[in-house]
Amino acid sequence: MDDLRAQVDRRLREFVERQLHTPGGAEFEPLRTAAADLLSGGKRLRPAFCYWGWRAAGGTDEPGVFTAAASLELLQASALVHDDVMDKSDLRRGMPAAHRRFETLHGKSGWQGSAEQFGEGAAILLGNLLLIWSGEMWRTSGLPPESLAAAQPVHDHMRTELMCGQYLDLLEQAAGENTVESALRVALYKSGKYSVEHPLRLGLVLAAGKLEPWMDELCTAYGTRVGIAFQQRDDILGVFGDPARTGKPAGDDLREGKRTMLVARTLAAASAHQASTVRGLLGDRHLDERGVATLREIIEGTGALRECEDLIGDYLTEALAALEQAPITPEARAALADLAVAATSRRT
Amino acid sequence: MDDLRAQVDRRLREFVERQLHTPGGAEFEPLRTAAADLLSGGKRLRPAFCYWGWRAAGGTDEPGVFTAAASLELLQASALVHDDVMDKSDLRRGMPAAHRRFETLHGKSGWQGSAEQFGEGAAILLGNLLLIWSGEMWRTSGLPPESLAAAQPVHDHMRTELMCGQYLDLLEQAAGENTVESALRVALYKSGKYSVEHPLRLGLVLAAGKLEPWMDELCTAYGTRVGIAFQQRDDILGVFGDPARTGKPAGDDLREGKRTMLVARTLAAASAHQASTVRGLLGDRHLDERGVATLREIIEGTGALRECEDLIGDYLTEALAALEQAPITPEARAALADLAVAATSRRT
Structure with a gap:
């Protein structure tokens, strides 16, 4: 199980690290960091149930299944980010919730307009990115197209x-x-x-x-x-x-x-x-x-x-x-x- | 072009109509109705650019391309719903924005808690559903898997x-x-x-x-x-x-x-x-x-x-x-x- 966790962790880190590198895209850094920090926590239960379902049906260890299983953590992270906006929660996994994090960024930077509204807007978008990425990571896991189609x-x-x-x-x-x-x-x-x-x-x-x-x-x-x-x-x-x-x-x-x-x-x-x-x-x-x-x-x-x-x-x-x-x-x-x-x- | 619009309209209607029919799922009706109403408007420009890109590269008329093109309207609708939450806008396409619509539902129903918070939460979820459905409609359009993969x-x-x-x-x-x-x-x-x-x-x-x-x-x-x-x-x-x-x-x-x-x-x-x-x-x-x-x-x-x-x-x-x-x-x-x-x- 420790090995499974390490596989999932590494794949999530690598996937998120590859995102949002557009020309002049330094302004997306807070989105990527928020995603990476959130994904560094979590019990990895969903990937584990997926992986052991695969093994239970006769699947053998291969890189694709770890990637596909890991993608479920992105879906979960998306739900948590949006959930915290909806509940107006302050904390998540011992850290400020994503919307509070962006609210703080707004305040610290001395930007104009409502910091709260900026924080909520950025968190909604972060949750959307995580939702989109969960599907992308799932589909590009490297598993055979016919398995994914099924x-x-x-x-x-x-x-x-x-x-x-x-x-x-x-x-x-x-x-x-x-x-x-x-x-x-x-x-x-x-x-x-x-x-x-x-x-x-x-x-x-x-x-x-x-x-x-x-x-x-x-x-x-x-x-x-x-x-x-x-x-x-x-x-x-x-x-x-x-x-x-x-x-x-x-x-x-x-x-x-x-x-x-x-x-x-x-x-x-x-x-x-x-x-x-x-x-x-x-x-x-x-x-x-x-x-x-x-x-x-x-x-x-x-x-x-x-x-x-x-x-x-x-x-x-x-x-x-x-x-x-x-x-x-x-x-x-x-x-x-x-x-x-x-x-x-x-x-x- | 009128024919294209009719094709897109019909496919969107049929797709949304098929959603959210779970046992005892009458409570999801407001989500489906909000989606259907929002999707009844719009200029269908994105589907048109997609369709004519297909034709420009030698594609011929077939049902799959209309469905794939129509799915872009779901993505657009998702963006509009979330945009209106982020901007706290009241109107969209001449009708109340989705979050205002759910806020009204809360108020009319005499429910407890904050109507505004309920409205925003429901609209965030509606936007997520539209985002998920846009990908699903795209992938299940019936176009050949190799075209979709490309x-x-x-x-x-x-x-x-x-x-x-x-x-x-x-x-x-x-x-x-x-x-x-x-x-x-x-x-x-x-x-x-x-x-x-x-x-x-x-x-x-x-x-x-x-x-x-x-x-x-x-x-x-x-x-x-x-x-x-x-x-x-x-x-x-x-x-x-x-x-x-x-x-x-x-x-x-x-x-x-x-x-x-x-x-x-x-x-x-x-x-x-x-x-x-x-x-x-x-x-x-x-x-x-x-x-x-x-x-x-x-x-x-x-x-x-x-x-x-x-x-x-x-x-x-x-x-x-x-x-x-x-x-x-x-x-x-x-x-x-x-x-x-x-x-x-x-x-x-």
Whole structure:
């Protein structure tokens, strides 16, 4: 796995380094640096699911698969940059969010006009570049054209679905019922499918040239479950995570008012008084440590935290059982099992 | 040309109609409707340059080329949606800009949270969908894989360059020297190349499978010149255009403080007093009819308007001369000549 990470890291560095070298293009340096800095972090989970899907379907190590897998990090980076603009977040991976970075560039340079508007505009464009590059890196990975052609519908579907998931998330914050069911749907579309299921499916189809029934079964029984558990872990980290590890302020999701599965479970189990407290504090931009502590107590006290942890455990168990049934090599089985554990028990 | 437009219109309608039909996906209807409404307008210039590039290089009429050409409208629509978010514009093609549309949806629905933030978020996602779909429609056009493979580097380059051009535009507003030269560079990257030169080049390469020297010559001698003249016309319409035709309020570019070639020429030719008036009024969000009239008088009085009109005329003449030299069929020559005139003398 360390080797996979190194392969992915190197390819991302080299790809971004090649971009934006036009004559007199020194002014694009801040875009390239912002992309490179953002891409230097990250858990590389999506490339790993893609790579091990490829190996699970009989693919052997070759340069192209590392490049194709690495391209998924560009898509993720694009989503993060735009997400931070939409949420008006300040931090990402322990560094200023891209729009804040460009806002600071504007301020430091003493430029005219609104620094905030410049920052948001530049971040929207950076996210677009990352989105465009993810497709370009995928297609120019060096894998055979027929493999890429077979996987292209999955690739297109994944990207459209990601945007739809993000839109569902906006709707859920604005108008959602905040039921466990609706929060689960958002989690599945916004994150679960594109973090685990689709990268895995891409790897499988790239290697096999088509989706065999057992692959589809694996993507659902293992991929969907790991994806949902992954997002539940994300929900928990957004409330209880250690800022030194997550790179986000403590309780940031509470301050942003995210309507997660954890919150939905809390509201479902809360007394009238507790529910009213949660509704009053959630989304308060100026929520202090005490407010965070109050919400954490309710989330623990209602049993919602325990429920989420149990669900993660159950999903992981079921996913690993499904993995046992799949006709894949012992090596791929072991790696996908490790990945499932890593994705759902992570602390960053 | 009417037939080409009908072909492009139909394909865009059909493509967008096929999107976002997931189970229980009624909530995506506003995204699809916003895309369809936006795409119902537009001059279809980019598809026309692409189509006639194809014909100029010997391509014959076939369904795939209409689809590939039409996909360029999705890229343009994506840029417009994001541009309006970045500029905080209210109107586009005579209708509310996408972010205002979603803001209204939020308000009308009585949803919670900031309607403005919801509108911007949804518009960023809509722009992303249009960007993703433009690539998907291009690749699934039905043209032979080898033609698409030959044109792909041009396609990738065009999209990255468009984002860079938009970034240059942000920089020019914030920190530019506002010289004629710097304004010309922005116009070339932001609009000229991707409106004329690249669509033309795409059509040529799609048909020929490679870029012959005469094609590159045509893209520069004809394409670049028509592209710059096209953008100069845009600058003039942004100040002197008829709102009923442009779908934008009168003098909107002045209110937004756009640092166009027209403005750069005005400042270069202005007296100290005139320059100070221009700098004082340009970018005033509340600029009234009288302010617009004052700026128009200065732009005309300094001779800047005349200069821009002359430049458009010169570029058009040179482009048409270059077209005469190209080894293409009389039919393609005539159509590209008509297109050059249409692109540079348009009133919308």
